[in-house]
Amino acid sequence: MRLAIKLAYRNLIGAGLKTWLNVIVLSFSFVIIIWMKGVMEGWNYQSKTDMTNWEIGGGQYWHENYDPFDPFTFSDSHAPIPEELSEEIEKGEIEPYLVIHGTIYPQGRMQSITIMGINPNQDIFMIPAHKLDTITDAIPAIIGVIAARNLKLNIGDYVTIRWRDVKGMFDAADVVITGIFSCNVPTVEAGKIYIPLEKLQNMMGLENEATILTFRDDGKQRSEITGWKLKAKNELTKSIDDIIKTKTVGLTVFYIILLLLAMLAIFDTQVLSIFRRQREIGTYISLGYTRGQVVALFTIEGAMYAILAAVLSAIYGFPFLAWQAKAGWTMPMDVSDYGMAIAQTLYPIYTAGLVVSTVLIVLLVTTIVSYIPSRKIAKMNPTEALRGKIQ
Numbered sequence: 001m002r003l004a005i006k007l008a009y010r011n012l013i014g015a016g017l018k019t020w021l022n023v024i025v026l027s028f029s030f031v032i033i034i035w036m037k038g039v040m041e042g043w044n045y046q047s048k049t050d051m052t053n054w055e056i057g058g059g060q061y062w063h064e065n066y067d068p069f070d071p072f073t074f075s076d077s078h079a080p081i082p083e084e085l086s087e088e089i090e091k092g093e094i095e096p097y098l099v100i101h102g103t104i105y106p107q108g109r110m111q112s113i114t115i116m117g118i119n120p121n122q123d124i125f126m127i128p129a130h131k132l133d134t135i136t137d138a139i140p141a142i143i144g145v146i147a148a149r150n151l152k153l154n155i156g157d158y159v160t161i162r163w164r165d166v167k168g169m170f171d172a173a174d175v176v177i178t179g180i181f182s183c184n185v186p187t188v189e190a191g192k193i194y195i196p197l198e199k200l201q202n203m204m205g206l207e208n209e210a211t212i213l214t215f216r217d218d219g220k221q222r223s224e225i226t227g228w229k230l231k232a233k234n235e236l237t238k239s240i241d242d243i244i245k246t247k248t249v250g251l252t253v254f255y256i257i258l259l260l261l262a263m264l265a266i267f268d269t270q271v272l273s274i275f276r277r278q279r280e281i282g283t284y285i286s287l288g289y290t291r292g293q294v295v296a297l298f299t300i301e302g303a304m305y306a307i308l309a310a311v312l313s314a315i316y317g318f319p320f321l322a323w324q325a326k327a328g329w330t331m332p333m334d335v336s337d338y339g340m341a342i343a344q345t346l347y348p349i350y351t352a353g354l355v356v357s358t359v360l361i362v363l364l365v366t367t368i369v370s371y372i373p374s375r376k377i378a379k380m381n382p383t384e385a386l387r388g389k390i391q
Contacts, residue, residue: 058217144189302370
């Protein structure tokens with residue numbers, strides 16, 4: 001085997017430019033596949049981290065009637081906060097939300113909006129709720145950049161909101177925008193306005209009631225509570241998992257096309273090599289090599305393309321991938337209106353498993369592609385091969 005490896009290496013190096021062209025093309029496949037897989041891993045990690053920090057914490061309890069996609073359920077989606085959670089709420093380990101459907105009137109226009117009651121002293125989320133802890137002549141409120149852009153509101157602006165209380169009566173009040181925040185989770189920003197929880201409870205006549213109870217990401221096991229639906233963190237991030245799976249399938253098709261182009265070049269090279277090196281093959285057999293050993297020699301030559309490509313891709317690919325992991329890949333378009341958790345700049349994540357699996361897959365495919373044309377050697381007649389004729 002050692003002799004076969006040495007011969008294969010000398011034959012590849014002796015082929016000169018033809019070898020290096022194949023190696024360069026294959027190395028591009030290595031780098032592009034690892035980079036794109038790293039981007040997907042980075043997106044997956046960033047999205048779940050952002051959702052944890054801005055929206056879901058370590059998981060949530062939803063009122064049994066609550067449906068975030070159906071605003072008409074909001075009026076019935078509230079209940080007294082369970083007594084068994086009172087101690088954790090006092091310690092700040094659980095934060096209640098009250099979700100109400102309302103209407104906002106910016107610049108004389110009318111637009112539906114979700115009114116979110118949040119504790120100004122909470123620290124589970126990165127939402128700057130502390131900006132609600134201020135004294136104003138109107139109800140303090142904060143909104144996201146997306147809502148501010150759509151409503152054409154700025155800090156210090158006054159705007160009227162209207163809601164229907166627990167008795168079905170409409171009421172209205174002015175709010176003043178005390179803060180505008182930006183995050184990578186559009187569902188936190190779009191179509192929502194945040195006001196102090198106690199104020200919203202008083203407005204609605206729902207003392208000590210909530211719609212959502214979010215607990216800190218502390219790894220504690222949570223039990224079911226009557227009248228509330230337990231939403232584990234992995235359930236709340238399932239939409240991201242589904243998106244990543246869908247994108248991965250699409251990228252897999254791209255990977256296959258990329259590999260097929262590289263494998264086609266290697267296949268053609270092996271076929272041409274066997275055709276032009278018939279006398280060399282006949283000489284090997286005459287010297288005592290079995291047909292299997294000669295087939296193995298040519299298969300190793302083909303597989304060595306992948307090894308050389310891995311070495312070459314490491315030389316220029318490592319600096320490129322390291323730079324990308326630090327600088328990130330900025331999307332060429334605005335992604336704030338996509339409706340899913342995705343940052344404007346994605347930072348790829350590369351793991352040892354990702355690199356090793358990519359190298360092994362390309363090496364295996366290259367070996368198979370090299371073996372297929374090499375099987376013809378087993379059917380050669382040594383005498384005719386020495387004369388340069390294929391049987």
